[in-house]
Amino acid sequence: MAKKKLTFEEALKQLETIAEQIERGTIGLEESIDKYEEGMALVKQCRDILSKAELKIQQLQQRGDGTVVATSFKRPKDAGLEHEG
Amino acid sequence: MDGSQDAQFLLFTLLSPMKPENVNVVLSNSSKLGAAPAPSGVLTVSQLTARIKHSIQSAFPATVHVVGEISNFKRHTSGHIYLTLKDQTSELAGVMWRSEAAKLKFAPKDGLEVVASGTVEVFERAGRYQLYIRKLEPRGVGALDLAFRQLREKLQIEGLFDSRHKKTLPMFPQRIVLVTSPTGAAIADILRTIERRYPCVDVFVYPVRVQGDGAAAEIAAAIRTVNANPSQLGEIDVMIVGRGGGSLEDLWAFNEETVARAIFASRIPIISAVGHEVDVTIADLVADVRAATPTAAAELAVPVMDEVLDRLRSQELRVWRAVRAKVELGGTRINGVLKREPLRDALAVVRRREQIVDELTNRAQRSLATRVHRARRTLDAVEPVVQRIAPHTYLLRTGVLLRDAEHALRWVISRRLTGYTTLVTDHNGRLNRISPANRVQRLAEQVARLGTSLPVALAQRLTLLNQRLASQEALLAAVSHQNVLARGFSITRLKKGRKIVRSVAELTDRQRLVTQVADGEFESETVNVTQRELFE
Numbered sequence: 001m002a003k004k005k006l007t008f009e010e011a012l013k014q015l016e017t018i019a020e021q022i023e024r025g026t027i028g029l030e031e032s033i034d035k036y037e038e039g040m041a042l043v044k045q046c047r048d049i050l051s052k053a054e055l056k057i058q059q060l061q062q063r064g065d066g067t068v069v070a071t072s073f074k075r076p077k078d079a080g081l082e083h084e085g
Numbered sequence: 086m087d088g089s090q091d092a093q094f095l096l097f098t099l100l101s102p103m104k105p106e107n108v109n110v111v112l113s114n115s116s117k118l119g120a121a122p123a124p125s126g127v128l129t130v131s132q133l134t135a136r137i138k139h140s141i142q143s144a145f146p147a148t149v150h151v152v153g154e155i156s157n158f159k160r161h162t163s164g165h166i167y168l169t170l171k172d173q174t175s176e177l178a179g180v181m182w183r184s185e186a187a188k189l190k191f192a193p194k195d196g197l198e199v200v201a202s203g204t205v206e207v208f209e210r211a212g213r214y215q216l217y218i219r220k221l222e223p224r225g226v227g228a229l230d231l232a233f234r235q236l237r238e239k240l241q242i243e244g245l246f247d248s249r250h251k252k253t254l255p256m257f258p259q260r261i262v263l264v265t266s267p268t269g270a271a272i273a274d275i276l277r278t279i280e281r282r283y284p285c286v287d288v289f290v291y292p293v294r295v296q297g298d299g300a301a302a303e304i305a306a307a308i309r310t311v312n313a314n315p316s317q318l319g320e321i322d323v324m325i326v327g328r329g330g331g332s333l334e335d336l337w338a339f340n341e342e343t344v345a346r347a348i349f350a351s352r353i354p355i356i357s358a359v360g361h362e363v364d365v366t367i368a369d370l371v372a373d374v375r376a377a378t379p380t381a382a383a384e385l386a387v388p389v390m391d392e393v394l395d396r397l398r399s400q401e402l403r404v405w406r407a408v409r410a411k412v413e414l415g416g417t418r419i420n421g422v423l424k425r426e427p428l429r430d431a432l433a434v435v436r437r438r439e440q441i442v443d444e445l446t447n448r449a450q451r452s453l454a455t456r457v458h459r460a461r462r463t464l465d466a467v468e469p470v471v472q473r474i475a476p477h478t479y480l481l482r483t484g485v486l487l488r489d490a491e492h493a494l495r496w497v498i499s500r501r502l503t504g505y506t507t508l509v510t511d512h513n514g515r516l517n518r519i520s521p522a523n524r525v526q527r528l529a530e531q532v533a534r535l536g537t538s539l540p541v542a543l544a545q546r547l548t549l550l551n552q553r554l555a556s557q558e559a560l561l562a563a564v565s566h567q568n569v570l571a572r573g574f575s576i577t578r579l580k581k582g583r584k585i586v587r588s589v590a591e592l593t594d595r596q597r598l599v600t601q602v603a604d605g606e607f608e609s610e611t612v613n614v615t616q617r618e619l620f621e
Contacts, residue, residue, distance in 0.1 A: 008257040008393075015400045022407035029415045030551075033544040036408040043401045049259070050393060052285040057276065059267065060291045060311070060318070068314045073267070073290050075276065 008049045015042045138207035178215035191232035198224040252354040252373045258322035264307045267292035271329040271379040278383035295328035300338035305347035325382045327358030339368035358382035449505040570603040
């Protein structure tokens with residue numbers, strides 16, 4: 001259905017557009033059902049995006065050539081009273 | 086003014102070691118005289134200057150502090166600063182070497198009252214004493230305060246704080262960069278808050294020093310690097326730049342111009358989160374959004390998962406309801422079509438034919454029975470005659486003949502009966518096969534199923550159903566259109582091409598039409614073509 005990967009925002013916006021189209025009744029029954037299926041696929045995409053339960057944290061490092069690499073990040077202990085930073 | 090009196094006092098004391106005695110000075114024009122020994126009691130310029138220099142040096146501590154107003158301020162291309170400090174009555178030349186001048190947080194300028202700290206020395210070549218300034222501070226206000234105000238004014242004039250430059254934050258970010266110290270309270274607060282609200286994002290920590298020399302340059306470079314590397318990092322939706330609380334000096338990096346410029350140039354929206362609620366830095370003013378604290382920054386950056394899920398659910402429900410309403414409407418329409426007259430008429434035709442078949446069957450059975458009955462009666466009538474005639478052989482022969490005749494008769498009759506029965510059965514079967522009643526029954530069942538089961542297969546079933554219905558309708562319409570016309574309906578065609586008009590969309594004003602009614606046709610012309618909404 002959706003070829004390129006949509007962002008959550010784009011997917012949600014499309015879903016709202018589909019709801020409007022069906023509600024307004026400007027499209028026929030069969031097209032409505034196609035749109036419904038498209039809508040459900042978008043809902044699934046959105047849920048997939050949201051379903052990631054664990055925060056993924058990486059650390060960026062600049063290399064000599066100006067590019068950046070992401071490496072694993074060691075998280076500081078919470079609730080520290082360190083003044084710096 | 087206290088400051089100027091101090092300065093006067095300093096200037097007076099500067100000259101006091103000189104004894105008020107007559108001093109003879111040889112005015113030598115150049116080195117050609119300078120080499121010759123001077124007469125006794127006479128000093129060369131160099132000698133006098135050296136003595137003045139010595140007496141000044143011994144009269145003052147290594148560092149003096151002078152208050153005065155800057156005038157003749159000049160920053161040489163070499164980076165050295167030259168200026169004059171003055172009060173109502175006196176002036177003092179001052180120099181600040183490049184190495185010291187570079188450390189200035191604020192921009193000195195004419196008219197500014199300052200406290201200059203440094204050494205008073207004699208500049209022999211010009212025969213003048215001047216203050217070699219090591220430290221310059223605005224009077225009455227801290228250097229940092231002044232620097233802050235000066236930079237704020239400058240960037241304000243340039244428009245860096247204008248709201249029209251502020252970018253909107255994305256509602257549902259997926260990738261976030263944090264430019265801050267990798268240790269400490271700020272990053273812990275931010276990560277904890279994002280995790281609690283919306284853990285489905287990717288966070289990239291860009292570690293930088295957030296205070297001390299070079300911190301500002303690191304922060305600015307980080308912002309620029311993230312902006313310059315979109316393909317490697319993927320599209321970054323928002324950046325949080327900041328640190329936890331601290332003194333004005335601690336937060337200073339976020340008041341430096343290089344950071345302000347980098348934030349302003351950023352393509353990616355930036356939330357600044359520097360210190361506590363009360364601390365407002367230049368970075369805060371330039372950023373697209375200012376957060377009072379690092380926690381607040383995280384709250385601005387990401388939504389709350391439950392609210393997002395609610396929104397998604399409500400949209401899902403909305404689509405589902407809309408399509409269900411549509412399908413139900415479709416079902417109602419199909420039922421409506423099935424109840425329409427042509428279909429009912431067709432059923433009547435079928436029933437009439439069935440009745441004919443029944444009658445035929447009855448008649449066939451009746452006629453068979455009659456024939457058998459008649460034959461028997463004939464036989465009964467013949468039998469006494471035969472008996473009366475009674476010659477045995479004759480009787481026998483006649484009897485045989487009669488039996489044969491009866492057999493033949495029975496056979497013929499039974500064959501005919503079988504033929505009739507087969508015919509009737511065939512007829513029935515054929516009628517059943519083509520019976521619209523059965524089709525209607527099947528359609529009705531499909532409609533019933535449609536009502537209860539929804540999405541995917543529904544689409545195909547409905548398509549099929551619609552096609553069948555369409556052909557059925559077309560067939561029936563063709564069959565019964567005369568009836569329909571008789572009931573008062575009419576068929577309107579475009580005069581040109583004789584195309585049937587099914588929608589006003591096919592019409593324009595002033596078109597010739599031919600309308601067919603039951604017993605003839607007439608012509609007309611379109612006026613006021615208006616389309617009605619199909620479904621409200």
